[in-house]
Amino acid sequence: MRVTVFIRPKAGILDPEGEAVRGSLRTLGFSVGGARIGRLVDLEVDASTPHEARTEVERMCSQLLANPLIESFEVEIEGAAE
Amino acid sequence: MSVRPKIAVIVFPGSNDDRDAAWALGALGADAKPVWHAEPTLPRDTGAVVLPGGFSYGDYLRCGAIARSASIMSAVRRFAAHGGPVLGICNGFQILCEAGLLPGVLRRNRDLEFVCRDVAVRVERADTPLTRRCETDQILTIPVKNGEGSWYADEELYTELEQSGQLVLRYAEDCNGSVGDVAGVCDEVGNVLGLMPHPEHAMDPLLGSGDGALLLASLVDAAHGRVLSGTTR
Numbered sequence: 427m428r429v430t431v432f433i434r435p436k437a438g439i440l441d442p443e444g445e446a447v448r449g450s451l452r453t454l455g456f457s458v459g460g461a462r463i464g465r466l467v468d469l470e471v472d473a474s475t476p477h478e479a480r481t482e483v484e485r486m487c488s489q490l491l492a493n494p495l496i497e498s499f500e501v502e503i504e505g506a507a508e
Numbered sequence: 509m510s511v512r513p514k515i516a517v518i519v520f521p522g523s524n525d526d527r528d529a530a531w532a533l534g535a536l537g538a539d540a541k542p543v544w545h546a547e548p549t550l551p552r553d554t555g556a557v558v559l560p561g562g563f564s565y566g567d568y569l570r571c572g573a574i575a576r577s578a579s580i581m582s583a584v585r586r587f588a589a590h591g592g593p594v595l596g597i598c599n600g601f602q603i604l605c606e607a608g609l610l611p612g613v614l615r616r617n618r619d620l621e622f623v624c625r626d627v628a629v630r631v632e633r634a635d636t637p638l639t640r641r642c643e644t645d646q647i648l649t650i651p652v653k654n655g656e657g658s659w660y661a662d663e664e665l666y667t668e669l670e671q672s673g674q675l676v677l678r679y680a681e682d683c684n685g686s687v688g689d690v691a692g693v694c695d696e697v698g699n700v701l702g703l704m705p706h707p708e709h710a711m712d713p714l715l716g717s718g719d720g721a722l723l724l725a726s727l728v729d730a731a732h733g734r735v736l737s738g739t740t741r
Contacts, residue, residue, distance in 0.1 A: 439660075440685070442620045490577070493570055493606070495613045496660060 427471050427479045428504040433492045434464035467491055476506035512539040513555035513731035518584070518600075520545045520575045525561035525708060529597065532708040533558070536721060538728045545578040555731030556593040556637075557584055559600025561653075561706060571614060571656045572602030581607060591739070593637040593730040594700045598654055601692075601702030610693055610702045611669055612661040617654070618685025624653040626716055628680035629691050629705055636676055636694055637730035638701045641722045647680050648719035650705035652691075657704040659686040659693070672696065677703055 435441045441462050448461035469486075473479035483501050492499040515538045519526045530540035540558075541551050550557065565574035575581070581603075588594045588609060596604040604610040617623055626649050631642040642648070661669060666687055669675055677692030684704075692703030707720030 440615070440618065442616050442618055446620055490569070490573060493573070493613055495662070496615060 427473050427476070429469045429471050429479055429483050430502045430504070431467040431469065431483060431487060431491055432464060432500040432502070433467070433487075433497050434499070435462055436496055436498050439496050464497075476503045479503055480506075511732065511735055512537060513728060513735045514539045514541055514551060514553050515556045515558060515728070515731050516541050516543045516550050516554045517558045517560055518543050518545060518580055519560075520562070520564035520578060520599075520603075522564045522566055523560050523562035523599070525597065525599075525706065528706075529558050529560040529708045532711050532720070532724050533728060535711065536725045536728045538731060543580060545575065545580050547580050548583065550580070550583045550587055553735065554587065554592070555734040556595065556727055557587055558727070559584075559594070559596040559603050560708075561598030561600060564599055564603065567656070570602075570606065572599060572604075572606040575599075575603045576607035585609065588695075588700050591697070591699050592734065593727060595638060595727055596700075596702035597706055597708065598652075598657070598704055601704055602656070604700060604702045609700050610695055611665060611674065612659050612687075612690075612693060614654075614656050614704070615658045615660050615685075616656050617658050620655075621684075622653070622655040623657065623684050624651070626651050626710075627683050627691075627705060630678050630680045631676070632678055633673055633676050633694075636698050636701060636726075638692070638694075638703070638723050638726050639676060640726040640729060642726070648710075648722065649717040650707055650710045650720050650723075651716070652683065652705045653709075654684075654704055657686070658684045659690045659704070661687055661690075669693065674698075676701060677705075
């Protein structure tokens with residue numbers, strides 16, 4: 427089962443990379459109010475149901491993929507009704 | 509010192525200050541043993557453990573995130589749980605935070621700058637295995653070299669750590685956007701410590717500063733104390 431995880435810096439957490447990109451976009455003439463940079467992880471997960479896949483991937487997120495102090499994550503399962 | 513206490517220096521793929529750390533500990537009277545990350549156990553009679561600086565696993569995902577699940581880390585956890593002194597320097601500090609052995613997390617530096625210079629660091633507590641040879645409020649000159657050394661804890665955690673005295677070292681100047689200018693922290697008990705500055709690179713006034721030797725000599729003392737008291741694992 428194909429699962430995508432979106433990891434983002436939590437709201438209120440300073441994101442200097444996003445700030446630098448925002449500045450650069452403005453230099454190029456784009457009107458950008460804000461930019462935040464996160465990470466996307468595509469996973470191929472062995473699971474028989476979307477529910478099982480979600481539970482498994484949420485465990486992966488809390489143990490490794492995201493650091494809960496500064497990052498939030500969202501799990502999207504291909505073909506599953508959100 | 510009649511006995512040279514054994515200090516394990518853990519080597520991860522991408523560690524690059526392991527040999528400097530081992531050299532510095534050796535110069536201060538320890539028997540520094542490099543230990544490969546895939547080993548299941550620490551050497552017999554280990555008196556202290558150092559996680560050195562570098563870029564373990566290429567800093568993939570987050571600095572220290574991959575290294576924290578290395579095989580040797582279970583042994584390091586057990587050693588720490590039994591009161592063994594564990595020190596993380598720079599990337600080692602990041603690994604200990606990711607492993608949950610130290611509070612907080614190291615983020616990208618505020619100004620996106622790789623900071624590489626001598627900084628003034630103030631000793632907040634002189635009763636830890638890392639600072640016993642120092643005095644409270646003593647200012648040390650020690651170099652930092654990192655791109656992701658900005659320590660972060662939310663307000664609640666920060667207040668808690670401040671009250672419990674876990675903020676062991678602070679920058680005495682603006683360095684990289686660390687919350688509360690924190691440069692080094694310890695765990696609740698005080699035997700697990702981490703700092704971003706590199707004491708192993710401040711070993712001789714001829715090369716800028718010898719202040720790092722105060723910190724590492726404190727660690728060697730702590731390791732020696734464990735050997736003498738027979739509490740090595």
